[in-house]
Amino acid sequence: MQRLLPQHVRAATFDRRRWRGLDPEQVYAYLDRLADELERLTRDLCTANTEGERIRQALRQWQSRHTDCRHTQVAPNSRWHR
Numbered sequence: 540m541q542r543l544l545p546q547h548v549r550a551a552t553f554d555r556r557r558w559r560g561l562d563p564e565q566v567y568a569y570l571d572r573l574a575d576e577l578e579r580l581t582r583d584l585c586t587a588n589t590e591g592e593r594i595r596q597a598l599r600q601w602q603s604r605h606t607d608c609r610h611t612q613v614a615p616n617s618r619w620h621r
Contacts, residue, residue: 545581548574 541547548570555563 543577545574545578548577 551570553561553563553566
């Protein structure tokens with residue numbers, strides 16, 4: 540199933556019934572609100588994914604700079620030992 544995007548909601552059409560049915564103005568107003576919300580959520584998700592990738596890269600860089608720290612032992616009588 541294809542992901543629902545704001546432009547899909549904005550492009551949705553409905554049959555107009557002569558005697559019964561939904562008020563097209565209300566339907567389209569609701570769809571506009573829904574599309575706006577999807578647009579906001581899409582932006583927020585993109586921002587979160589970008590930030591997550593930035594953090595992952597920073598962590599990888601930090602880990603590669605500190606690989607020697609894992610193998611270094613502190614002498615028991617050293618002032619840094621607790």
